Amino acid sequence: xxxxxxxxxxxxxxxxxxxxxxxxxxxxxxxxxxxxxxxxxxxxxxxxxxxxxxxxxxxxxxxxxxxxxxxxxxxxxxxxxxxxxxxxxxxxxxxxxxxxxxxxxxxxxxxxxxxxxxxxxxxxxxxxxxxxxxxxxxxxxxxxxxxxxxxxxxxxxxxxxxxxxxxxxxxxxxxxxxxxxxxxxxxxxxxxxxxxxxxxxxxxxxxxxxxxxxxxxxxxxxxxxxxxxxxxxxxxxxxxxxxxxxxxxxxxxxxxxxx
Numbered sequence: 001x002x003x004x005x006x007x008x009x010x011x012x013x014x015x016x017x018x019x020x021x022x023x024x025x026x027x028x029x030x031x032x033x034x035x036x037x038x039x040x041x042x043x044x045x046x047x048x049x050x051x052x053x054x055x056x057x058x059x060x061x062x063x064x065x066x067x068x069x070x071x072x073x074x075x076x077x078x079x080x081x082x083x084x085x086x087x088x089x090x091x092x093x094x095x096x097x098x099x100x101x102x103x104x105x106x107x108x109x110x111x112x113x114x115x116x117x118x119x120x121x122x123x124x125x126x127x128x129x130x131x132x133x134x135x136x137x138x139x140x141x142x143x144x145x146x147x148x149x150x151x152x153x154x155x156x157x158x159x160x161x162x163x164x165x166x167x168x169x170x171x172x173x174x175x176x177x178x179x180x181x182x183x184x185x186x187x188x189x190x191x192x193x194x195x196x197x198x199x200x201x202x203x204x205x206x207x208x209x210x211x212x213x214x215x216x217x218x219x220x221x222x223x224x225x226x227x228x229x230x231x232x233x234x235x236x237x238x239x240x241x242x243x244x245x246x247x248x249x250x251x252x253x254x255x256x257x258x259x
Contacts, residue, residue: 004086010113017117018053021046021124030131032246038131045075046124052079074227081224084217085193086116091213099199105192106147119193126189133243136188139232143242144233152176153229211219 006014022042028117051066052075067075086258089096089112096115100108109115129135133142154172158164164173177184186194197217232238240251 004083004090006057006086013113014120015050015054015057018046018050018120021121022128026128034243034248035131036245038248039128042124042128045071045127048075049078049082052076056083074231077220077227081217081220082120083117084213084220085119086112088200088210088213088217091118092196092204092210094198095203095210096196096199099203100195103195105195107214109192115192115196119214121194122189122192129189130218131243131246131248136184141180141242141244142181143240147210147234147237147240147241150229150232150234153225153232 022039027036027039030039048067048071051063052181055062056079062072062076091106093112096109130142130144134140152173155164155169156177159170159173197214200210200214204214230236242249
């Protein structure tokens with residue numbers, strides 16, 4: 001496993017940054033008990049990621065009391081994904097800066113570390129913003145159906161592999177993948193990461209170290225996405241949920257928001 005080169009000072013800064021996510025100010029602004037509960041859930045995830053990353057940096061075993069057993073594998077994968085991403089940003093920094101200037105990205109961060117931390121910050125903000133869909137889409141109601149997401153994920157894999165020939169089905173899948181709500185979430189919370197990845201895709205020379213880092217990251221990103229989607233597989237009877245004006249409704253397993 002190739003990982004980013006991170007000095008002890010940068011390790012401390014990265015760990016401190018993750019430890020502060022989501023910001024306590026977000027909790028102060030929560031107007032409902034469900035939103036407060038959601039903040040604490042997001043906080044626990046960041047604390048588990050912090051514990052796993054700290055153990056990785058130090059070479060020590062992960063503290064078993066700080067990471068829930070049911071979350072251990074997904075937290076490790078999230079940690080490794082970040083390490084691959086940081087390694088990619090470091091390797092492709094000159095190309096990323098050039099590409100950001102070419103596309104006119106405003107206020108682009110000034111170093112690989114600050115870029116990485118901005119991506120981490122936006123991802124954490126995106127997870128917390130599930131409780132505030134109106135700030136992203138303008139709609140106070142949002143529903144998450146694991147079953148629908150799993151089907152779309154599988155359909156998109158088939159589409160990329162050229163296994164779907166029916167044009168109507170192709171158009172439907174593309175429409176779902178590029179829905180206004182989905183693209184707004186992408187633009188608000190993942191645009192910086194997308195810029196970095198696209199820069200490396202367009203500027204990596206064949207056989208270069210940058211191409212190698214890019215393939216490593218993309219392969220691991222695919223594994224990570226597949227792991228998440230496995231949990232949403234209908235056979236696992238996952239729970240769906242919806243948010244409406246700060247109130248969260250969680251379905252029974254295999255219930256209302258799953259199909």
